[in-house]
Amino acid sequence: MKPDKATDFDLASLDLIDRHPKAVCVLHEKGERKLPVHQHLKGQLTYVEGGIAYVHLVDKTFVIPARHYIWIPKGQIHQLRIRHIATDVRSIYFYSHDDNKDPFYTKMGIYPVNRLLHEMIVYTASFATEAFPGSEEFQFLSSLKNMLPRISKIPLPFVVPTSQNERLRPIIDYISDHISQPLSLADVSKHFNMSERTVSRLFQAELSISFLQYLKQRRIIKGTELMLHTRANLTEIAYETGYQSLSAFSATFQQMMHMRPSEFMANI
Template sequence: MQVLADYLNEIDVHADSVYVMHEKVERKFSMHSHEKGQLTYVEGGIAYCNMPDRSYVIPARHYIWIPKYQEHYMQIKHSKSTTTRNLYFYSQHDHETPFYTRLGIYPVNELLLEMINYSARWQRHILPGDPGFRFLSAIKDILPDISTTALPVILPTTQHERLQPVLQYIGQNFDQQLTLEIVSHQFDLSPRTLSRLFTNILDMSFVQYLQMVRVVKGIEMILQTNQTLSEIAYQTGYSSIAAFSKVFYQLTNKRPSSFQQAVH
């Protein structure tokens, strides 16, 4: 634990540096924040960035930008080989550019991928004047221009004692024929009460939450299995690939076939 604490403390020691960390350490931190803005790129597999009230899904070939002071912790699902490349940037002037003040998940194009991979030659603090500082700064500088469409795959979470077990149940049975009536009966609630819990606590409907869970599970299957999209559609609770594709597009602005091609 002391080693992890040392890493966390070191990141913010030099406010004007770029801190480079390619070890599998960020995923071991508990909930924390930095005084620097953070770029984390997911290399293979799938990662989750957990906030106090929601979880962001980060697929392969995507990165997440985490603004300074945002509490979070990273979680890698089902893949020991998944690597996260982490760059922590000086943040003195972030307020002048709205991009740096907003959390977002974005696809990585070939230019940014090459630059992130090239950054692996450095470790820890790179200060102004050090070899590599201008290159690393260029990565930060191009992000607002090349990252214009965020991937809106967000799963809200809650500690609410009545709603939390419902979310767990949905997460375990997303492939079943779930309706508001079926789930509310399972927990001895009226459909109206359960509907209000979703709206008041998560700010979304039961159906919206179920769709989000199914799309997240679909993304996991696309990344981690060789199943066809038809198989994935049925295994996420849809009766046809057309129904799955429609919901997938509504939530991600991408067809599952296009997404599959982009990440493989």
């Protein structure tokens, strides 16, 4: 029997999503969860509130903080993981026959949610799990889909490249385990008995990113996680992520996120 409202998400829901290609599917979930690797015939909007969620691809992980959403194009193989019990995740799966009308729908990305989009997404909690063409719910959801390219212009860099390369994987794990330390290319290279040039080439060849840029991304994402899941203040978070001062952390955060960490905290 179909649920009356879009409030429950279980493994059976994965089959429901693509059952009617022209319909929009609305699913809401809360709490820790790890879904199997899967894909959809529909474009997926997943909004996170009150915590953090992760979308894993073969070569990278997208980190979705509270008050942000991720757009996943149709056919993209992925895995959704929610680590925190208080995290609310609201997902809307849209028909894809018109996705070619804007490049937005073909690219994966994480975007902030403004007040209008937030209210529209929350309002869908009262909808039936499936909305069909001709219904008021379908018209509402179609309007939501159509506005996304206009309000979501620049994706945020909440993305961590990953690799199973036997030489690079231990380095990545080491950085993660020692993120609070003042790591440098020289320090890491010496620890693994490699030249700085070799380590730099590994990052460029395997991740298409420099060592320094990777380290910045890991530090800022770790800082975001601490903002969401701890009571630490910004100065403490700066030191926990390897920065020697709050000003250095704030400058890097603003450079990457286009907002100050204090603004980010005020919006979550």
